[in-house]
Amino acid sequence: MSAVLTIDNLYKRFPIAGSKQVVQAINGVSLTVEPGETLGLVGESGSGKTTVGRCIVGLIEPTAGTIRFRGTDLAQRQQHKAKLAGKIQLVFQEPNESLDPRMKIGDTISEPLLPLKLDRETRRRRTADALRLVRLNPDLLDAYPSELSSGQQQRVGIARAMVTEPELVVLDEPTSALDPTARAEIIDLLRRIQNERNTAYLFISHDLSTVRFISHRVAVMYLGMIVEQGSAETVFNRPQHPYSSGLLSSVMLPHPHLKIESSVSLKGEIPSPINLPKGCFLASRCPFVIDRCRHEMPPAETVGERHTVHCFRHEDVAASVPASDTFNVFMKEAERILGRAGPIGVAPSLQ
Amino acid sequence: MSLGAAEVISKTRNASVGGDKPPLIDIRNLRVTFPSGGAEPKAVLKGIDLAVQPGEIVGLVGESGAGKTTLARSILGLPPSPGRIAGGEVHFEGRQILSLSESELRRLRGHRLSVVVPNPRAELNPLLKVGDQIAAMAKIHLGVGGKEARRMALEILREVQIPDPERRMDAYPHELSGGMAQRVVIAMALICSPAFVISDDATSGLDVTVQAQILALLAKLAADHGSAMLFISRDVGITAHFCDRIAVLFSGEIVEIAPREPLFLEPAHPYTLMLLAAFSHSPKLRDSWSVPDTGRRRERNAGCQYADRCPIAQPVCRTQRPPFAEIGPGHFVRCYFPVRHA
Ligand SMILES: Nc1ncnc2c1ncn2[C@@H]1O[C@H](COP(=O)(O)OP(=O)(O)OP(=O)(O)O)[C@@H](O)[C@H]1O
Numbered sequence: 303m304s305a306v307l308t309i310d311n312l313y314k315r316f317p318i319a320g321s322k323q324v325v326q327a328i329n330g331v332s333l334t335v336e337p338g339e340t341l342g343l344v345g346e347s348g349s350g351k352t353t354v355g356r357c358i359v360g361l362i363e364p365t366a367g368t369i370r371f372r373g374t375d376l377a378q379r380q381q382h383k384a385k386l387a388g389k390i391q392l393v394f395q396e397p398n399e400s401l402d403p404r405m406k407i408g409d410t411i412s413e414p415l416l417p418l419k420l421d422r423e424t425r426r427r428r429t430a431d432a433l434r435l436v437r438l439n440p441d442l443l444d445a446y447p448s449e450l451s452s453g454q455q456q457r458v459g460i461a462r463a464m465v466t467e468p469e470l471v472v473l474d475e476p477t478s479a480l481d482p483t484a485r486a487e488i489i490d491l492l493r494r495i496q497n498e499r500n501t502a503y504l505f506i507s508h509d510l511s512t513v514r515f516i517s518h519r520v521a522v523m524y525l526g527m528i529v530e531q532g533s534a535e536t537v538f539n540r541p542q543h544p545y546s547s548g549l550l551s552s553v554m555l556p557h558p559h560l561k562i563e564s565s566v567s568l569k570g571e572i573p574s575p576i577n578l579p580k581g582c583f584l585a586s587r588c589p590f591v592i593d594r595c596r597h598e599m600p601p602a603e604t605v606g607e608r609h610t611v612h613c614f615r616h617e618d619v620a621a622s623v624p625a626s627d628t629f630n631v632f633m634k635e636a637e638r639i640l641g642r643a644g645p646i647g648v649a650p651s652l653q
Numbered sequence: 654m655s656l657g658a659a660e661v662i663s664k665t666r667n668a669s670v671g672g673d674k675p676p677l678i679d680i681r682n683l684r685v686t687f688p689s690g691g692a693e694p695k696a697v698l699k700g701i702d703l704a705v706q707p708g709e710i711v712g713l714v715g716e717s718g719a720g721k722t723t724l725a726r727s728i729l730g731l732p733p734s735p736g737r738i739a740g741g742e743v744h745f746e747g748r749q750i751l752s753l754s755e756s757e758l759r760r761l762r763g764h765r766l767s768v769v770v771p772n773p774r775a776e777l778n779p780l781l782k783v784g785d786q787i788a789a790m791a792k793i794h795l796g797v798g799g800k801e802a803r804r805m806a807l808e809i810l811r812e813v814q815i816p817d818p819e820r821r822m823d824a825y826p827h828e829l830s831g832g833m834a835q836r837v838v839i840a841m842a843l844i845c846s847p848a849f850v851i852s853d854d855a856t857s858g859l860d861v862t863v864q865a866q867i868l869a870l871l872a873k874l875a876a877d878h879g880s881a882m883l884f885i886s887r888d889v890g891i892t893a894h895f896c897d898r899i900a901v902l903f904s905g906e907i908v909e910i911a912p913r914e915p916l917f918l919e920p921a922h923p924y925t926l927m928l929l930a931a932f933s934h935s936p937k938l939r940d941s942w943s944v945p946d947t948g949r950r951r952e953r954n955a956g957c958q959y960a961d962r963c964p965i966a967q968p969v970c971r972t973q974r975p976p977f978a979e980i981g982p983g984h985f986v987r988c989y990f991p992v993r994h995a
Pocket residue numbers: 316317325326327345346347348349350351352353354575
């Protein structure tokens with residue numbers, strides 16, 4: 303088994319205080335991530351993305367199912383503590399939330415090394431390496447988080463995660479609090495680090511355009527289930543699940559003529575995961591719904607290489623709009639519009 | 654400075670009005686400052702000119718700290734404290750808003766002019782049912798009775814497509830999802846059919862699916878009620894599909910304004926190109942429109958505000974503020990060397 307991460311039929315329930323009811327946050331998630339691979343995890347708010355991430359890094363315990371890291375069952379995390387130390391890391395959305403305001407940047411970055419019991423020289427080298435990876439000026443080692451821009455703070459968050467040389471990093475919306483330029487820089491950085499170190503990423507995001515760009519594979523979540531999973535290109539160019547298609551149709555690229563064609567426009571919001579509907583979870587919002595969907599849960603069907611879909615009508619969904627590669631068309635357009643040899647100046651005029 | 658300010662303003666006037674009709678709202682040379690440690694206050698809005706036609710949706714984009722919220726609030730005569738309006742005029746329905754008294758302003762806000770902000774929970778009173786909060790707006794501003802106000806509240810909740818509106822009238826804010834709370838805040842802003850609505854990043858915390866629904870709704874309401882909107886967003890992509898014109902704000906100045914197509918297909922200001930390059934996912938494009946961060950950026954008084962970050966800056970750029978020139982129909986740019994497209 304070469305995968306870095308293998309999740310098998312994961313469930314997570316949260317009890318509700320003062321009630322017999324439970325929040326059914328994760329309802330049978332299975333996925334794999336290979337070394338050096340990025341799996342993008344997308345889905346509306348409340349679909350369970352963060353909960354999956356928190357189970358992986360061990361912040362919460364799954365209710366059922368297994369999570370393996372390089373074959374080691376993480377339910378026995380404690381027994382394998384030494385082997386696992388620093389191998390799985392997490393980066394949060396709000397950079398300043400994960401940084402201690404009273405701690406100098408240098409100490410923040412090297413802190414995760416303390417439990418690894420490395421000698422001082424190795425610690426120093428690793429810290430310097432992490433700093434170089436995220437392209438932060440070494441002068442900033444003595445600064446405090448409040449002296450940094452939010453883009454720089456997120457670099458610190460990433461350096462702190464990378465300093466232990468992890469094999470898997472869970473990135474939970476690492477760029478959604480950032481301005482476009484800072485976001486683009488962080489994405490470049492993550493790709494460069496992955497190329498250099500072959501790190502695997504679970505990249506959680508609402509920003510489908512970024513996910514399309516950074517991910518090799520993508521998993522689309524709805525109400526605690528992965529409804530479609532496959533290569534980013536296949537899923538984005540020809541989604542086979544109505545929910546994937548609906549999510550894509552709401553993407554707004556900064557180009558007035560480019561819109562992703564879809565036969566699904568999602569109305570309403572994700573239902574509460576407290577009383578899950580019988581049958582397919584999407585039935586109440588799905589334009590492809592048939593009678594069967596309301597009492598039977600569609601099984602996972604393999605429709606291509608490492609490509610699975612949970613939908614009775616996936617063939618009709620796939621055939622409903624022609625395949626299109628709108629994101630690449632957009633990138634070509636951007637090159638045409640922005641990529642001129644050089645700006646042609648006009649004579650300064652003050653009229 | 655020798656730039657004929659009046660001339661520049663009158664030029665701006667014609668083009669930033671996108672038409673021959675008198676504008677619904679006309680912002681002229683609006684300047685806002687914040688007290689700073691030093692003798693000179695810090696200029697945060699450096700002379701904003703912007704006019705919006707009835708029925709028009711104008712997008713306002715720019716990075717964090719550019720002054721978008723300051724502009725939104727100053728239009729209503731309420732600059733964020735301790736900021737203060739240092740000059741300029743805002744003409745709306747025959748009146749100059751910035752010269753109105755506090756009580757006249759209060760009557761206008763929420764009635765003829767309203768603003769929708771992000772973080773709907775902070776806007777709602779946690780102890781009152783949402784139906785009563787929406788109805789209160791109609792009672793205060795339109796003087797209608799309690800029963801009529803409730804009828805109107807229910808109708809506007811339906812219009813903002815809250816599921817099960819009858820039941821939601823009696824809900825408390827904490828019982829609503831973020832998307833629903835945002836719809837309630839929009840309902841409150843729209844119940845009096847304001848002529849001008851400002852949306853300040855009001856949808857950016859929501860799911861794209863919900864955003865798409867709310868934006869479609871805002872556009873429909875604007876069309877139905879003939880109202881106009883200033884749509885402030887950090888998400889440039891949305892404005893490409895949703896706004897008639899887009900203004901790009903940089904460091905308290907509108908550096909470019911144009912109808913949607915020329916702005917995205919023929920952007921002319923180096924800052925606009927840099928911003929669009931950030932969305933292209935091409936490091937090469939980004940590099941060609943940005944300069945390495947030297948950490949040397951500072952507030953500039955003379956010359957172009959963008960000079961320290963501009964890859965094509967020339968000596969002239971640092972000495973005098975560039976003019977706001979029209980380079981195409983309704984397409985204005987504040988740059989000595991605007992990028993030309995074949
Ligand atoms: N500790 C908890 N107790 C109770 N319910 C929880 C808890 N953590 C998460 N949930 C619920 O589980 C569901 C999944 O939440 P989760 O945060 O994983 O979603 P998400 O996909 O990350 O959403 P977002 O995009 O908003 O971050 C939600 O309905 C949430 O309210």
